Amino acid sequence: MFILVVTKLVSIAEFFLFLPDSSAPLKTQILYQKRFMAKDFSTREENYSKWYNDIVQRAGLAENSAVRGCMVIKPYGYAIWEKMQAALDKMFKDTGHSNAYFPLFIPKSFFSREADHVEGFAKECAVVTHYRLKNAPDGRGVVVDETAKLEEELVIRPTSETIIWDTYRQWVQSYRDLPILVNQWANVVRWEMRTRMFLRTAEFLWQEGHTAHATKEEALEETYRMLDVYADFAENHMAIPVLKGIKSENERFAGALETFCIEALMQDGKALQAGTSHFLGQNFAKAFDVKFASKEGSLEYVWATSWGVSTRLVGALIMAHSDDNGLVLPPKLAPIQCVIVPIYKSREQYDQVCEKAREISDRLQEQGIRVKLDDRDTHKPGWKFNEYEFKGVPLRLVIGPRDVEKSTVELARRDTLEKQVLAMDRLTEVVPGLLEDIQKGLYQKALAFREENTREANSWEEFKEILDEKGGFIMAHWDGTAETEQKIKEETKATVRCIPLDDNKENGRCVYSGKPSERRVVFARAY
RNA sequence: CGGGGUGUAGCGUAGCCCGGUUAGCGCGCCUGCUUUGGGAGCAGGAGGUCGCAAGUUCGAAUCUUGCCACCCCGACCA
Numbered sequence A: 001m002f003i004l005v006v007t008k009l010v011s012i013a014e015f016f017l018f019l020p021d022s023s024a025p026l027k028t029q030i031l032y033q034k035r036f037m038a039k040d041f042s043t044r045e046e047n048y049s050k051w052y053n054d055i056v057q058r059a060g061l062a063e064n065s066a067v068r069g070c071m072v073i074k075p076y077g078y079a080i081w082e083k084m085q086a087a088l089d090k091m092f093k094d095t096g097h098s099n100a101y102f103p104l105f106i107p108k109s110f111f112s113r114e115a116d117h118v119e120g121f122a123k124e125c126a127v128v129t130h131y132r133l134k135n136a137p138d139g140r141g142v143v144v145d146e147t148a149k150l151e152e153e154l155v156i157r158p159t160s161e162t163i164i165w166d167t168y169r170q171w172v173q174s175y176r177d178l179p180i181l182v183n184q185w186a187n188v189v190r191w192e193m194r195t196r197m198f199l200r201t202a203e204f205l206w207q208e209g210h211t212a213h214a215t216k217e218e219a220l221e222e223t224y225r226m227l228d229v230y231a232d233f234a235e236n237h238m239a240i241p242v243l244k245g246i247k248s249e250n251e252r253f254a255g256a257l258e259t260f261c262i263e264a265l266m267q268d269g270k271a272l273q274a275g276t277s278h279f280l281g282q283n284f285a286k287a288f289d290v291k292f293a294s295k296e297g298s299l300e301y302v303w304a305t306s307w308g309v310s311t312r313l314v315g316a317l318i319m320a321h322s323d324d325n326g327l328v329l330p331p332k333l334a335p336i337q338c339v340i341v342p343i344y345k346s347r348e349q350y351d352q353v354c355e356k357a358r359e360i361s362d363r364l365q366e367q368g369i370r371v372k373l374d375d376r377d378t379h380k381p382g383w384k385f386n387e388y389e390f391k392g393v394p395l396r397l398v399i400g401p402r403d404v405e406k407s408t409v410e411l412a413r414r415d416t417l418e419k420q421v422l423a424m425d426r427l428t429e430v431v432p433g434l435l436e437d438i439q440k441g442l443y444q445k446a447l448a449f450r451e452e453n454t455r456e457a458n459s460w461e462e463f464k465e466i467l468d469e470k471g472g473f474i475m476a477h478w479d480g481t482a483e484t485e486q487k488i489k490e491e492t493k494a495t496v497r498c499i500p501l502d503d504n505k506e507n508g509r510c511v512y513s514g515k516p517s518e519r520r521v522v523f524a525r526a527y
Numbered sequence B: 001c002g003g004g005g006u007g008u009a010g011c012g013u014a015g016c017c018c019g020g021u022u023a024g025c026g027c028g029c030c031u032g033c034u035u036u037g038g039g040a041g042c043a044g045g046a047g048g049u050c051g052c053a054a055g056u057u058c059g060a061a062u063c064u065u066g067c068c069a070c071c072c073c074g075a076c077c078a
Helices: A002-015 A048-058 A075-094 A115-124 A161-171 A216-236 A283-287 A312-321 A347-366 A381-390 A401-406 A424-452 A460-469 A482-492
Strands: A062-064 A071-073 A105-107 A127-130 A133-135 A142-144 A149-156 A180-189 A203-213 A243-246 A258-265 A271-281 A291-293 A299-301 A303-310 A338-342 A371-373 A395-399 A408-413 A419-423 A454-456 A473-477 A495-500 A505-509 A516-524
Touching: A048 A062, A048 A312, A071 A075, A075 A180, A075 A203, A075 A216, A075 A312, A105 A161, A115 A283, A161 A180, A161 A203, A161 A283, A203 A216, A216 A243, A216 A258, A216 A271, A216 A303, A243 A516, A258 A495, A258 A516, A271 A283, A271 A312, A283 A303, A303 A312, A312 A424, A338 A347, A338 A381, A347 A371, A347 A395, A347 A401, A347 A424, A381 A395, A395 A401, A395 A424, A401 A408, A408 A424, A419 A424, A424 A454, A460 A473, A460 A482, A473 A505, A482 A495
Parallel strands: A338 A371, A338 A395, A454 A473
Antiparallel strands: A062 A071, A105 A149, A127 A149, A133 A142, A180 A203, A203 A303, A243 A258, A243 A495, A258 A271, A271 A303, A291 A299, A395 A408, A408 A419, A473 A516, A495 A516, A505 A516
16 A cells, blocks of 8 residues: 555656756757666665665764664754754844753753643653762762752753743843844754654754744734744745644644644655744743733733744655655755766876866856865765765766866756756856756655645545545545544544645535534645 | 564674584775776775673573663654
8 A cells, every 4th residue: 555655656756857947058968867776775665764764874964873762963964954054044033033042951840830831741851860970889880879869850851932931031021122032043852752863853953933022913923924934944945845834733832822834745645744833822921920011001921932943854855855866955955066076097187177177166166056076086986976866966067088178067967867968168157047947846846746645535435545545635624623633543643734824715524523614624644 | 661573793684493613695994906977897805792691501693591772563742
């Protein structure tokens, strides 16, 4: 059943065609490349989760660590995260936010202030109970010093609402102190039972924005604004189309009045929550007693939001674009946008070719393109081709003695695996446009895939059939109750991913209970 | 925390049932020569507390017991 789904998906992916190159006609014809399957590397069809793990490891993104559930993010994987951080950080600053940093440790008592919040996180908290080790009595290693017990235990933050709101109490007295628009880049710990690289690890990196406002309207506006920032980032930087929506009660953040989200569809037909923005109402203000004197002189509770995205986005990036030849990265987030591989036989040829390659590299760098000239003599060209293909580098330039002679260069794009030869002096003109084409092409391909895999279900039978045979997003009527969602989840493992933020009202009957419904919502099996 | 599985060189593995040479192979690594436009070839070489601990035995990677670690499937989750 699973294999059928993936076969379908692959064929859709293959169906997608090369987008027209807007960056002017190419001098030479396009050479199609015969592909052979990467050896000892799984395909999506064979085993999707093994394929995913192979990419993470072989592309040098991350590896398992000595600590169960925690990964080591390797330089190449971290470089992708840094690209994400840079783009998001700018968007946060542009919308008026500032960065700050709050403690990793949270006094245990803080958690119990907000009932839903404790309830939601209690089961996955790591707790610090002691602050000292001592030599083991038997002389072998060290043990916890039982005399060094903390008076109040410290929870390692699974999220920072509590410590931040405890702090905001000190910061807010008057309406003049509002709004507070703060973000922090941090690590958090959620003690998960089952983990997967980037998608769910016990410790992960993220950003969490925490804002305080004088009015409900302003806080809601902020919640929507940041949801839009996330959707913008996902679509324009990650090249992943997302649905914006509201979470059902079951999926809502612990302590929020309303959780908004962006949902993306992965190549295996499963949904992935890529970002959340929460309207917290006055819940945390009341729990931490954060009040301000209004213009009119009355004491009011502050209105709050919080919003975040995590290193999980790296997982989304992998699963949205990559193929059976390895990682595929959108140019905007690729640490290396263009790699140059020299070809040579003799020492003289090496010098000659590399000199030319350096010239090209410099010119492209001047245009702001992230170029890497791999002039290592320790690896062969063919090896390098496969290496960079596997790492998802969007463009590859190959330059050899024949090119130097004719002033040409071979250009290969990672997304379509097409090669072309063109005149060297046209590179600076062609490359930037090609990178844009790749960026757009990846988005269009992902969008086409999502559209192909979004289906309406009008009966329970149809619902189950789509889920089992095709996967993807299912648009169906739902009676809006937590009980129905729970039952659907138990029977099919599918959940309400979101109630879309569009106005597509349509009267109908709940696909499960038959009760009246005003609109279709998005169901899917999810990561 | 339940159910199943696996631990042998950096990685992947054979050998284990049926105890008995120097624990074999592939990839990777090192040296040299020839190579270099899609994962090079040949020759030589290095690398192992066989997960840990006890036991059975003349003898244990192999049999027994206990422990540990990891993976997969469930419950939980960004």
